[in-house]
Amino acid sequence: MANVPKLSDPQSELLDKVDVFIFDCDGVIWRGDSLIDGIAETLERLRKAGKKMFFVTNNSTKSRAGYKKKFDGLGLTDVPAEEIFSSSFAAAAYLEQSNFPTDGSKKVYVIGEVGIGEELDLIGIPHLGGPADNDKVANMGSGGRLEVDPDVGAVIVGFDRDVNYYKIQYAQLCINEGDAEFIATNLDAVTHLTDAQEWAGNGSMVGAIRGCTGQEPTVVGKPSPLMIEYLESKYGMDRSRICMVGDRLDTDVLFGTDNGLKSLLVLSGVTSEEKLLSPDNSITPDFYADDINAFFASETATV
Amino acid sequence: MANVPKLSDPQSELLDKVDVFIFDCDGVIWRGDSLIDGIAETLERLRKAGKKMFFVTNNSTKSRAGYKKKFDGLGLTDVPAEEIFSSSFAAAAYLEQSNFPTDGSKKVYVIGEVGIGEELDLIGIPHLGGPADNDKVANMGSGGRLEVDPDVGAVIVGFDRDVNYYKIQYAQLCINEGDAEFIATNLDAVTHLTDAQEWAGNGSMVGAIRGCTGQEPTVVGKPSPLMIEYLESKYGMDRSRICMVGDRLDTDVLFGTDNGLKSLLVLSGVTSEEKLLSPDNSITPDFYADDINAFFASETATV
DSSP states (O other): OOOOOBOOOHHHHTGGGOSEEEEESBTTTEETTEEOTTHHHHHHHHHHTTOEEEEEEOOOSSOHHHHHHHHHHTTOTTOOGGGEEEHHHHHHHHHHHTTOOOSSSSEEEEESOHHHHHHHHHTTOOEEEGGGGTTOOOOOSTTOOOOOOTTEEEEEEOOOTTOOHHHHHHHHHHHHTSOOEEEESOOOSEEEEETTEEEEOHHHHHHHHHHHHOOOOEEOSTTOTHHHHHHHHHHOOOGGGEEEEESOIIIIIHHHHHTTOEEEEETTSSOOHHHHHSTTOOOOOSEEESSGGGGGHHHHHHO | OOOOOBOOOHHHHTGGGOSEEEEESBTTTEETTEEOTTHHHHHHHHHHTTOEEEEEEOOOSSOHHHHHHHHHHTTOTTOOGGGEEEHHHHHHHHHHHTTOOOSSSSEEEEESOHHHHHHHHHTTOOEEEGGGGTTOOOOOSTTOOOOOOTTEEEEEEOOOTTOOHHHHHHHHHHHHTSOOEEEESOOOSEEEEETTEEEEOHHHHHHHHHHHHOOOOEEOSTTOTHHHHHHHHHHOOOGGGEEEEESOIIIIIHHHHHTTOEEEEETTSSOOHHHHHSTTOOOOOSEEESSGGGGGHHHHHHO
């Protein structure tokens, strides 16, 4: 598939046809800890033009509030927490949408870092595990057992640098012997903890629970359609006027095309123009651009 | 499938037709830490009758030598280490059969407990990881990376109560960025660390590495055919004269029927006669018996 047009007349090709932009963050807004040049101005122009924006990340280690601090730190102080779709938020939103009790009668066991618990706190769902279980060891001596809370109704599995056997066994018991639903924030095989190398991602933590339960999780992050369904139900948005913008073909662009959205690949992250236009690539965005500053490039050029 | 004959004339139905018995251990030889009554005498009679015997376990936490101590402790001092097929031994035997270098030019990274390393020591293959990495933490600070030994040619994943993110990341790098083969001792979802409950098994550790590599492992323990191929090549044994004896339909009996062996289910472990003969059961051993003492029960009865 080598026939993808480069965005050449953004106003008529994209801006007139789109009300909502969903931006992947890494490789689109920032690279690692550095904001991509010109992004602050571009987001301001989109906002002035009345566009709604959401910023999505499969990283579950921070909550929306935690990500807001990252946006603030990069100078993007106009981005409110409500526009940030971390997979930690997506997990909490999924429970809310699926009528998980918020009266305290059911709890969530968390494999993951602080972000998931912070999001659950905001919607009043009690939770166990997470960082509190980082140093726990089950009683594996003769006759030993790990006692689990019988009220656990869901296990959320997110990226956890402190994953251990205690957490795995707790989750196993809740799912195999209790009636807990198995929820994964995402299935990313690798993640970018540091720029120096690729790191084992949440695919590892989810794989561990798959391997001892034989069950498949409900996935709430990209490329699951749950976020789009949430936007439709919460804001009444029309899919055909949403555009997914990302730097990865097999997650971002696929997420867009699979869900009936417009899609734009930007070359500011991991995908090269050569890879996009290669005959070996079968994933086709509607357009591609060097970066999202291209939305206003022609305007700037003619001013 | 409800038509399995109970062993009624062991000499003509089984003993005359079988040269080699492969015994699953838990539920056949012992239950937890207790030898099943009469087993020592039965094994002695089989040995006197010229039968060869192997004792298999998917548990990789001990080496053959480690298991020998368990047999000794239960009074089965006639069982030599060579008759014990732990999955730790199976992993080392697989490397040996597949001509993994034993000159030190290639190493193995281990997720697992002491058994795997002890078996690798016996065949002269250097190894890293395992218990030595229980307390390690990778440098995940800005620009941080985990350096891996470029000579790692295989990653063996066995049950590991001290699995951690360092080990997962080490294995991920060896498999994704190096050329290490991914080997699993077994895929058991749950295991019996204590009698008080089921515990997450090596399916968890293997699942973690599947989830960050997207690769499927070579499995060396039950129900992989590798052990049978090893017995054929090492001892020139005839499959049709080997009988698999176990207490589980979906692992032991299936292992036998899938590999062209005779199979005997014993009721001394987890499977009831009702479950075996239920119309819902589709896995059919050649015979079943209360326990392996039935091999000589009629003889005893007539003496």
